[in-house]
Amino acid sequence: xxxxxxxxxxxxxxxxxxxxxxxxIALSVCLLLAVERVRTEARASFASTISGTDLIVGARSGxxxxxxxxxxxxxNATNNIRxxxxxxxxxxxxxxxxxxxxxxxxxxxxxxxxxxxxYFEHYQYGRQQPLELADGRAFATDPFEVVLGAxxxxxxxxxxGDKLVLAHGVATxxxxxxxxxPFTVVxxxxxxxxxxxxxxxxSLGGMEAIHIDWxxxxxxxxxxxxxxxxxxxxxxxxxxxxxxxxxxxxxxATFAVQRDINEFRGEPMLxxxxxxxxxxxxxxxxxxxxxxxxxxxFVVLTGLIGMLTAILTSLxxxxxxxxxxxxxxxRPWHIAxxxxxxxxxxxxxxxxxxxxxxxxxxxxxxxxxxxxYGLYLPLSLPSTxxxxxxxxxxxxxxLMGTVPAWRAYRQSLADGLSIRL
Amino acid sequence: xxxxxxxxxxxxxxxxxxxxxxxIPAFHLDAGETLFLKGPSGSGKxxxxxxxxxxxxxxxxxxxxxxxxxxxxxxxxxxxxxxxHTGYIFQQFNLLPFLSVRENVELPCRFSKLRTQxxxxxxxxxxxxxxxxLAHLGLKDPEMLSRRADSxxxxxxxxxxxxxxxxxxxxxxxxxxxxxxxxADAREAFxxxxxxxxxxxxxxxxxxxxxxxxxxxxxRNLSLGELNRAAVAAEV
Numbered sequence: 001x002x003x004x005x006x007x008x009x010x011x012x013x014x015x016x017x018x019x020x021x022x023x024x025i026a027l028s029v030c031l032l033l034a035v036e037r038v039r040t041e042a043r044a045s046f047a048s049t050i051s052g053t054d055l056i057v058g059a060r061s062g063x064x065x066x067x068x069x070x071x072x073x074x075x076n077a078t079n080n081i082r083x084x085x086x087x088x089x090x091x092x093x094x095x096x097x098x099x100x101x102x103x104x105x106x107x108x109x110x111x112x113x114x115x116x117x118x119y120f121e122h123y124q125y126g127r128q129q130p131l132e133l134a135d136g137r138a139f140a141t142d143p144f145e146v147v148l149g150a151x152x153x154x155x156x157x158x159x160x161g162d163k164l165v166l167a168h169g170v171a172t173x174x175x176x177x178x179x180x181x182p183f184t185v186v187x188x189x190x191x192x193x194x195x196x197x198x199x200x201x202x203s204l205g206g207m208e209a210i211h212i213d214w215x216x217x218x219x220x221x222x223x224x225x226x227x228x229x230x231x232x233x234x235x236x237x238x239x240x241x242x243x244x245x246x247x248x249x250x251x252x253a254t255f256a257v258q259r260d261i262n263e264f265r266g267e268p269m270l271x272x273x274x275x276x277x278x279x280x281x282x283x284x285x286x287x288x289x290x291x292x293x294x295x296x297x298f299v300v301l302t303g304l305i306g307m308l309t310a311i312l313t314s315l316x317x318x319x320x321x322x323x324x325x326x327x328x329x330x331r332p333w334h335i336a337x338x339x340x341x342x343x344x345x346x347x348x349x350x351x352x353x354x355x356x357x358x359x360x361x362x363x364x365x366x367x368x369x370x371x372x373y374g375l376y377l378p379l380s381l382p383s384t385x386x387x388x389x390x391x392x393x394x395x396x397x398x399l400m401g402t403v404p405a406w407r408a409y410r411q412s413l414a415d416g417l418s419i420r421l
Numbered sequence: 422x423x424x425x426x427x428x429x430x431x432x433x434x435x436x437x438x439x440x441x442x443x444x445i446p447a448f449h450l451d452a453g454e455t456l457f458l459k460g461p462s463g464s465g466k467x468x469x470x471x472x473x474x475x476x477x478x479x480x481x482x483x484x485x486x487x488x489x490x491x492x493x494x495x496x497x498x499x500x501x502x503x504x505x506h507t508g509y510i511f512q513q514f515n516l517l518p519f520l521s522v523r524e525n526v527e528l529p530c531r532f533s534k535l536r537t538q539x540x541x542x543x544x545x546x547x548x549x550x551x552x553x554x555l556a557h558l559g560l561k562d563p564e565m566l567s568r569r570a571d572s573x574x575x576x577x578x579x580x581x582x583x584x585x586x587x588x589x590x591x592x593x594x595x596x597x598x599x600x601x602x603x604x605a606d607a608r609e610a611f612x613x614x615x616x617x618x619x620x621x622x623x624x625x626x627x628x629x630x631x632x633x634x635x636x637x638x639x640x641r642n643l644s645l646g647e648l649n650r651a652a653v654a655a656e657v
Contacts, residue, residue: 006520326476328504331497
């Protein structure tokens with residue numbers, strides 16, 4: 001133990017270099033742990049984007065594409081499906097509930113989704129958590145009512161009763177607006193950490209109403225226009241929707257229903273299992289995530305090599321220190337352990353500071369990250385895996401410490417008790 | 422007849438690939454004796470001290486310390502034997518600058534059980550031993566004990582080094598030019614203190630220096646040049 005005291009005192013004597021070295025290690029450790037934590041949380045939040053849904057159905061395309069536009073609001077559907085096809089399956093005996101989805105419009109960069117009340121009733125995310133309203137109510141019979149996701153409301157400062165205009169298409173800069181038919185905010189959802197937060201929800205009737213006087217993708221002009229009040233009195237049952245989600249009475253029936261849908265004669269459709277598609281999508285993104293992890297491992301390695309350099313350069317000017325220690329009875333292995341201890345102390349100090357930095361960082365960025373990336377970073381104790389990483393770093397530092405230790409061992413054998421000035 | 426503390430016979434040493442540096446037919450230092458060994462730089466003085474400390478091994482011949490043949494001990498045992506029985510004072514910068522004065526003095530006890538034991542026997546505790554020795558050497562201020570070693574003047578540092586060499590009563594104190602950084606007055610005062618403490622501890626003193634003016638103070642004085650046949654041969 002006295003050796004540890006000596007190692008620490010010697011380090012304290014070189015506190016500036018020691019501090020810089022430990023700080024470099026701290027930064028690299030912080031980076032590694034942050035990447036690791038974001039990675040874990042991203043995966044978890046990704047997997048919990050949707051739950052409780054047995055099948056997602058859309059026009060025939062790829063399963064990842066269908067998942068992306070129906071759940072993540074990324075990309076577009078290749079085709080619509082007919083309303084009667086939806087009704088056909090929604091009324092099937094095996095189906096417990098069905099949520100129709102109609103996409104294609106946006107509001108200031110946020111996607112608009114047309115759906116019906118069963119969405120608020122049956123849609124689940126995370127660990128089978130249903131959607132909850134933070135304020136107001138779900139849309140009702142009036143077609144021009146909108147329920148906002150938490151982030152939309154927060155970012156655009158909307159409150160209940162505000163009026164907003166939807167834009168046609170999903171581009172951030174919209175040229176064509178549905179400004180003749182404004183919507184009223186009637187409800188705001190609680191935060192979910194999923195794409196729901198970034199969505200504006202309107203009824204299918206509303207979606208139909210804003211497009212009722214459109215022909216071939218352009219609004220009617222002059223006398224052809226239909227006002228909001230006129231639209232209210234018209235039949236707003238849609239003729240087509242983009243996709244739908246199904247909850248089944250029995251999980252066992254999932255594959256049978258999936259086959260029925262895929263072989264449906266009415267029109268070409270695709271039914272996917274959300275879990276399987278999520279897996280598929282994650283395996284695509286997993287490469288980037290692994291690359292990030294490997295990069296941060298290399299950053300840690302760089303930090304440790306910095307430490308090795310600092311210790312090695314200090315060796316020469318510390319020959320006297322070693323010789324004095326030898327003259328008072330320190331054996332060469334004492335000198336060697338002194339250097340290994342020094343490396344260990346630097347890495348330990350660095351890791352502790354790195355952890356502290358991580359927690360300070362999480363505490364200060366938590367709100368921002370959640371609001372902007374929908375990622376909740378918990379201020380929890382390090383996981384077993386994170387402890388393993390830290391132990392690995394300390395192990396690597398000790399291993400690196402053996403290099404200067406070996407040199408000092410040789411040096412102290414050669415120098416003996418006195419060094420020539 | 423007193424038992425010889427150091428006994429060299431037919432000692433020869435050369436660094437690999439170099440001509441013979443030391444060739445000492447016989448040399449001895451008695452228990453309690455103070456010996457002045459004159460050695461100009463480059464005379465093999467440092468190497469001789471290395472041999473006495475068991476850091477280097479002779480090419481031939483014997484090095485006996487307290488009757489123990491050093492060459493027969495393993496490297497680790499030589500290290501232990503050295504710290505148990507020898508205290509060192511060097512020219513300058515003897516102390517670890519980042520430790521306190523007290524910790525510097527107590528260093529040998531950290532590595533030698535025997536010296537801890539002796540210090541405790543004689544003074545009650547290692548701390549007490551350090552305080553007593555420092556007080557004898559004129560460092561009485563208790564506040565000074567906790568100061569960093571490099572905050573002391575050179576003269577004070579050398580006295581701390583002497584206290585460190587003497588703690589736990591080693592049989593032999595080896596001083597390698599300990600006074601070269603001191604001025605003439607301080608030099609003699611330092612040596613008198615060192616003598617007094619060595620006498621009190623019953624230690625022999627081997628004092629190596631090139632400063633002939635100090636020689637009369639010692640029981641005996643020798644010149645390494647005369648002792649060493651290799652040096653004579655080189656001069657001829």
